[in-house]
Every structure is written in structure tokens, then in C-alpha cells.
Amino acid sequence: MIPVFLQRANLNQQMQIILFDTGTRATFYPFSLTRPLSEFRCGIFTAKERWAFVLQQEVFALTENYLTNAYPFSPGEGDDFLYINASVILSNELVGELKALTSESALLRNSNLIAVRTKNRLTFPITTEQTKHCREVEGPVTVRFLHYPYDLVLANDQMIRTDIELIRSKKLSAAISSTNQLINPEQIFIEEGAEVEYCTLNASTGPIYIGKNALLMEGSMIRGPFVALENAVVKMGSKIYGATTVGKKCTVGGEIKNSIFFDYSNKAHDGYLGDAVIGSWCNIGAGASCSNVKNTAGEVKFWNPLLHQWISAGTKCGVMLGDYSKVSINASLTTGMVSGICSNILTTGLSPKFIADFTWNIHTGEKYILEKALHDIENWMQMKQQSLTNNDKQILEYIYARQT
Numbered sequence: 276m277i278p279v280f281l282q283r284a285n286l287n288q289q290m291q292i293i294l295f296d297t298g299t300r301a302t303f304y305p306f307s308l309t310r311p312l313s314e315f316r317c318g319i320f321t322a323k324e325r326w327a328f329v330l331q332q333e334v335f336a337l338t339e340n341y342l343t344n345a346y347p348f349s350p351g352e353g354d355d356f357l358y359i360n361a362s363v364i365l366s367n368e369l370v371g372e373l374k375a376l377t378s379e380s381a382l383l384r385n386s387n388l389i390a391v392r393t394k395n396r397l398t399f400p401i402t403t404e405q406t407k408h409c410r411e412v413e414g415p416v417t418v419r420f421l422h423y424p425y426d427l428v429l430a431n432d433q434m435i436r437t438d439i440e441l442i443r444s445k446k447l448s449a450a451i452s453s454t455n456q457l458i459n460p461e462q463i464f465i466e467e468g469a470e471v472e473y474c475t476l477n478a479s480t481g482p483i484y485i486g487k488n489a490l491l492m493e494g495s496m497i498r499g500p501f502v503a504l505e506n507a508v509v510k511m512g513s514k515i516y517g518a519t520t521v522g523k524k525c526t527v528g529g530e531i532k533n534s535i536f537f538d539y540s541n542k543a544h545d546g547y548l549g550d551a552v553i554g555s556w557c558n559i560g561a562g563a564s565c566s567n568v569k570n571t572a573g574e575v576k577f578w579n580p581l582l583h584q585w586i587s588a589g590t591k592c593g594v595m596l597g598d599y600s601k602v603s604i605n606a607s608l609t610t611g612m613v614s615g616i617c618s619n620i621l622t623t624g625l626s627p628k629f630i631a632d633f634t635w636n637i638h639t640g641e642k643y644i645l646e647k648a649l650h651d652i653e654n655w656m657q658m659k660q661q662s663l664t665n666n667d668k669q670i671l672e673y674i675y676a677r678q679t
Contacts, residue, residue, distance in 0.1 A: 309616060318433075341674075363418055364430065431518040432481065470491070480517060502519070508527070513529060541557070551596070553596045554598035565607075568591055580615075617633050619636070
């Protein structure tokens with residue numbers, strides 16, 4: 276079980292911290308296509324943000340070469356590097372083991388590499404050849420890994436509880452307006468600038484965190500654990516159950532349960548979404564809903580095209596929607612549906628189980644023209660006062676070229 280009360284800790288400040296992706300990062304398709312694992316959001320923080328908060332220092336990412344311009348690995352001068360597996364969930368016990376790790380040592384758990392402290396600059400992927408000179412340490416502490424995208428959903432409840440306690444250790448909540456109906460108000464944390472009026476906030480089942488300048492419109496009904504990050508908007512009359520995280524500048528509405536939205540995505544209207552992970556810059560149209568349980572109540576599996584494998588998610592799994600993908604109004608999304616990046620899901624019936632990257636027409640398999648896709652992404656970004664960076668464009672061009 277993940278410990279709820281993480282403590283902030285100081286490592287050697289001369290030590291440089293790097294969260295490394297493993298060679299098996301393809302298991303996190305489609306979200307690993309466009310970001311390092313350390314940029315995955317679960318709870319309030321991304322993994323990188325959480326490690327930086329706890330260790331009180333800057334943290335870098337080590338990932339595939341085509342992502343490094345957008346996520347540069349640029350530690351400063353020095354020869355003391357601590358590489359930490361980005362798929363490992365942070366815990367007090369793990370931090371204790373890392374503090375005790377001596378130079379030229381590798382921390383393992385059941386032959387899985389957890390961390391390496393070395394004077395050498397390692398490269399992706401970190402191989403046994405790069406660490407063969409290190410002393411191997413098998414510690415007694417149980418370490419929890421994320422293995423697949425759906426693990427983010429499974430971990431979100433506890434990570435919200437963990438992260439809110441981290442934030443409480445540093446500052447106090449802003450005042451909550453008296454117009455709201457509050458249940459267990461001591462478990463509700465609101466940042467300065469958030470606007471919450473005439474809402475029902477029930478924190479009896481888990482904490483509620485409302486970020487800076489977030490807006491919860493009147494009539495919203497929230498049941499924790501719940502997170503709305505900076506500048507997020509929850510539309511009027513929304514019904515949201517935990518454990519749900521709404522990323523920065525997302526707009527959500529309708530009925531949502533046990534889901535994670537990465538930053539800048541929209542599900543602004545009625546329709547149901549449950550047990551889902553939604554990437555960045557996605558848009559789910561009015562009336563669209565997903566199924567998260569099979570009619571048989573049996574095992575739900577989702578497809579990973581990079582592994583050519585069906586993966587079990589248990590008996591509940593909604594959708595995994597890759598970055599920049601769009602869902603039409605009134606669409607019905609199949610249980611355990613996976614969509615790659617930058618796809619259009621335009622359907623009046625039940626969606627396919629899997630939709631490939633850059634799909635323009637799910638019925639014919641016609642592919643998005645790259646220039647058109649980039650143009651459309653730029654249009655969507657301008658609606659949130661953002662623009663497509665050269666680094667983001669290069670990532671998309673690389674992925675597109677690799678698949679043609």
C-alpha cells in the first residue's frame with residue numbers, strides 16, 4: 276500500500292536527480308509516445324513534480340532521444356548522479372534507501388532496477404553493461420511499480436491523498452465560500468484565486484483539492500477524492516466521483532468517475548466517462564459516453580499495438596485516449612477502448628476496440644495528413660491561448676514518419 280504521509284527529505288544537494296524511462300516504456304502506449312514516464316500525472320502531481328517536491332531540488336528526465344528536445348536532460352556540473360526508475364511510486368521507505376545508497380551502487384528489487392548512484396552519465400536505455408561496475412543492493416522495502424496506463428487509474432485514489440498531505444505540509448487552504456454545501460470540510464483544500472460558489476463538495480470519501488484560479492460553476496456536485504488543477508473549469512451541474520484528477524486548463528462536465536485528465540483536454544458536456552485516462556489536448560464531444568464494464572461483467576482487455584498484445588485491466592476499464600485525439604458528439608466508446616494519438620473518433624455507433632495513431636476515418640482506416648493534423652492541433656491550442664512548439668511538432672513528425 277502506498278504510504279499516505281510522505282515526508283519532504285533532503286538528499287545531498289550536490290547529487291543530481293534523474294528519473295529514467297526503462298526500455299519497456301512501450302507498455303504505457305499511447306501516453307508514452309509524446310512524453311517521458313516522469314511527466315505522467317497521477318494524483319495532484321506528475322511523478323517529476325512529486326519527486327522534486329519531496330526531495331526539494333530540480334529533477335531531470337532520461338528518455339528516448341526523439342523526446343529530449345522537449346524534455347531536456349541537462350544536469351549541471353558535477354559527478355554525483357542518482358538515477359531513479361520513473362515507473363516506481365515514491366514512498367518514505369524508498370527515499371530512505373536512496374539516501375543510504377553509496378556511489379557506484381545499484382538498488383534492485385527482484386532483479387528490477389530501482390535506482391543507480393554513479394559518477395557516470397548514463398544513456399537511455401540504461402543497460403546492465405552501463406551498471407555492471409556497480410555494487411548491487413537488494414533492499415527489504417516493498418516497491419510499487421506502474422506497469423500500464425490503467426495503473427494510473429488504480430493508483431489515483433491513494434496518490435491524491437498522498438499529494439494533498441504534501442501540500443498541507445507547506446501551506447494552508449484558502450477560505451471556502453459559505454455558499455457551498457460542505458461535507459467533511461477539513462479535507463477540502465482550495466488554492467488562492469479558485470472560484471467555487473453554490474457547489475456540493477463531499478470529502479467524506481476522500482480529500483478534495485481545487486487549484487489556483489480553477490472554476491467550479493454553480494450546481495457542481497463533487498465527491499472525493501477529487502483534484503481540479505490550475506485554471507481547470509468544471510461546468511454547471513457536473514457530477515464527479517472520485518478518484519478523479521482534472522488537469523491544468525481542462526474543461527469538464529457531465530458525469531465523470533475515477534478518471535484522469537492530462538492537461539488542456541475537454542469533456543465539457545453531458546455524457547459519461549469512467550475508469551479512463553485522457554491525454555493532453557483531447558476533446559470529447561457533447562453526449563459522448565464510454566462503457567467501463569462489459570455486459571458479461573467479465574474481464575476487460577485493452578490492446579497495445581507496440582507489444583502486439585491484449586492486456587488485462589480487470590473487470591472495469593473505460594478508455595485510454597491518446598494526446599490530440601477528438602471524439603464526436605454522441606459517440607459510444609467501447610469498453611477498454613484505446614485510441615492512439617491525433618485520431619478522430621467519428622461514429623454514431625459503438626467505436627472499435629482500437630484506433631491507430633493519426634486515424635482520420637475509423638470506418639475506412641484513412642490516415643490523417645500530417646500537415647492537416649498539425650494545423651488542426653494549432654487551432655485547438657489557440658482556443659486555450661497556447662501554440663504548438665517546434666519541439667512538439669518534431670515529436671509528432673517523428674512518430675508519423677516512423678509509422679509510414
